[in-house]
Amino acid sequence: MSRIRRMLFVSGILLVCAWTLVPIYLVALGGIGGAKTVYAWPKPFWPAGLSFANFTAFLQIEGLWPAMLRSVEVAVMCMALSLVLGAPAGYALARFAFRGSNVYRLMILMTRAFPVGILALPLAVGFVRLGIYDTPLAVALMHTALALPFAVLVTSSLFLGIPRELEEAAWVFGCSGPGAFRRVVLPLAIPGIAATAIFAFVISWNEVFAASVLTVRNKTLTAYLLTLLSEAPLQSQLAGGLLLILPSVFFIFVVRRYLFAIWGVGNR
Amino acid sequence: MRNSALRPYLLIAPSAVFLLLLFGVPLVQTIALAFTTPNGAGFGNVARMLNDLDFSDSVRNTFELVICVVPLQLAAALGMSMMLRHMRWARDLVLWIWTIPLGISDLAAGLVWLAILTDKGYLNTVLYELGVIPGPQSWLTYETPGVLFLAILIAEFWRATAIVFVVIVAGVQLIPKEYEEAASVFGATAWQRFRRVTLPLLRSSIQTALILRTVLAFEAFAVVLAIGGRNFPVLVSQAYLWQFTNQNYNVAACYAVLVTLVSLAATLVILLALRPRAGEPA
Numbered sequence: 012m013s014r015i016r017r018m019l020f021v022s023g024i025l026l027v028c029a030w031t032l033v034p035i036y037l038v039a040l041g042g043i044g045g046a047k048t049v050y051a052w053p054k055p056f057w058p059a060g061l062s063f064a065n066f067t068a069f070l071q072i073e074g075l076w077p078a079m080l081r082s083v084e085v086a087v088m089c090m091a092l093s094l095v096l097g098a099p100a101g102y103a104l105a106r107f108a109f110r111g112s113n114v115y116r117l118m119i120l121m122t123r124a125f126p127v128g129i130l131a132l133p134l135a136v137g138f139v140r141l142g143i144y145d146t147p148l149a150v151a152l153m154h155t156a157l158a159l160p161f162a163v164l165v166t167s168s169l170f171l172g173i174p175r176e177l178e179e180a181a182w183v184f185g186c187s188g189p190g191a192f193r194r195v196v197l198p199l200a201i202p203g204i205a206a207t208a209i210f211a212f213v214i215s216w217n218e219v220f221a222a223s224v225l226t227v228r229n230k231t232l233t234a235y236l237l238t239l240l241s242e243a244p245l246q247s248q249l250a251g252g253l254l255l256i257l258p259s260v261f262f263i264f265v266v267r268r269y270l271f272a273i274w275g276v277g278n279r
Numbered sequence: 280m281r282n283s284a285l286r287p288y289l290l291i292a293p294s295a296v297f298l299l300l301l302f303g304v305p306l307v308q309t310i311a312l313a314f315t316t317p318n319g320a321g322f323g324n325v326a327r328m329l330n331d332l333d334f335s336d337s338v339r340n341t342f343e344l345v346i347c348v349v350p351l352q353l354a355a356a357l358g359m360s361m362m363l364r365h366m367r368w369a370r371d372l373v374l375w376i377w378t379i380p381l382g383i384s385d386l387a388a389g390l391v392w393l394a395i396l397t398d399k400g401y402l403n404t405v406l407y408e409l410g411v412i413p414g415p416q417s418w419l420t421y422e423t424p425g426v427l428f429l430a431i432l433i434a435e436f437w438r439a440t441a442i443v444f445v446v447i448v449a450g451v452q453l454i455p456k457e458y459e460e461a462a463s464v465f466g467a468t469a470w471q472r473f474r475r476v477t478l479p480l481l482r483s484s485i486q487t488a489l490i491l492r493t494v495l496a497f498e499a500f501a502v503v504l505a506i507g508g509r510n511f512p513v514l515v516s517q518a519y520l521w522q523f524t525n526q527n528y529n530v531a532a533c534y535a536v537l538v539t540l541v542s543l544a545a546t547l548v549i550l551l552a553l554r555p556r557a558g559e560p561a
Contacts, residue, residue, distance in 0.1 A: 023362060027362075099293065270381070
């Protein structure tokens with residue numbers, strides 16, 4: 012490549028990086044740059060001084076801590092449920108040729124054509140009847156419906172990547188079916204399973220619509236922030252935005268190697 | 280193993296039952312709710328939805344948003360994956376940065392762009408320093424619907440291009456380099472190689488990405504509320520409004536059915552438009 016083209020190429024890449032990062036930087040500036048930054052005019056592009064005043068003030072808004080803890084609770088439940096329900100199915104799809112496997116696979120893929128979050132509307136009615144409306148469990152169940160199809164497809168491609176021969180060798184040496192799975196397959200699959208779990212966590216942590224519809228008094232963080240939109244001052248909203256973004260940025264970093272397993276070949 | 284014929288069914292059963300309960304049942308319930316009126320089954324709720332003052336606006340806004348943002352995202356994602364292909368170093372770092380928005384919720388994305396576009400925000404600061412505007416100016420009101428639309432479009436584009444990008448990159452990684460090299464040997468230009476070799480081989484990835492993204496775009500909700508508030512109604516925010524503010528589950532369900540039908544139709548269109556031609560691998 013000629014030098015000019017090389018330079019154009021590099022600046023293009025930097026431009027896309029800036030396009031992604033600058034907005035996050037600016038919201039961070041609003042969140043931790045002190046109350047003055049939020050209402051300053053013209054706006055400074057550098058922090059006048061690091062101040063967590065906005066952030067701590069935001070965290071003292073009534074009901075925020077409980078909402079955040081609830082969000083974590085919901086996300087952890089969603090993560091556990093998606094794995095417990097999804098991983099066995101993924102294993103079955105990867106290892107067994109059985110009648111109906113295509114129907115099952117099609118059912119999983121079909122969920123994509125539906126706006127799943129919207130199904131929370133009638134669930135609200137059903138959950139009232141079951142007595143679990145407005146509880147973290149109800150939101151977690153709904154979020155699992157969102158995350159489960161991914162968990163199945165990803166774990167299935169994970170297990171496909173682990174040679175069947177390893178398992179067969181374990182049988183030869185006297186392992187039972189489940190024993191071979193636990194001693195041979197699981198250790199190899201653990202990192203990918205962890206990535207799947209984290210992805211389920213992020214799906215739940217970020218979901219707004221179902222969480223807002225299924226809760227009234229026990230809101231999760233996203234649902235709570237949504238109600239704050241029309242009431243809270245801007246600096247609180249920005250601090251809330253920052254609070255939502257930070258864990259996601261970290262988690263994407265952790266699972267970055269598995270993003271393509273999640274969205275790659277097995278996930279057509 | 281004696282029971283190995285049964286084993287796969289035991290393994291898939293829990294997830295199948297779960298999906299049936301939390302996916303199949305509510306789907307049927309939504310439809311039932313939508314067509315239940317105080318005086319038996321009928322189209323009363325549908326009529327109320329159609330007569331809703333914001334109905335036609337919400338339909339128009341939703342479609343305009345999806346039709347504008349999805350093609351832009353596909354084009355950007357294709358461009359980005361081609362750039363990534365030619366990178367020699369810092370590839371992992373760039374890949375991480377470009378996929379960060381994947382983990383950002385649409386509510387957070389709305390708040391991020393609110394910080395930039397609000398009347399004393401960063402965009403106005405830049406415009407002010409450049410001498411374009413005399414002072415703080417509000418853009419996100421019903422008086423400037425065009426700008427409001429653009430703001431929501433930008434926020435959606437910023438947040439959700441990453442998902443298209445990841446699916447496309449996963450597809451690009453499956454294409455052997457030899458194909459392009461062969462085309463190159465026969466004198467194809469960079470554009471011809473992209474258009475005639477890479478793009479056709481990416482067909483199924485593009486199909487997946489488009490379906491995922493289009494269905495999610497029809498669901499866009501929090502980003503719209505954060506930036507536009509009630510000034511920019513979309514179908515899903517209307518469903519939310521009817522469920523919560525008006526406490527009318529039936530009309531809310533009508534909106535839900537409409538969103539579902541629209542998503543299904545879009546999926547079908549994409550499946551048909553990008554189906555494998557005769558002689559192509561599926």
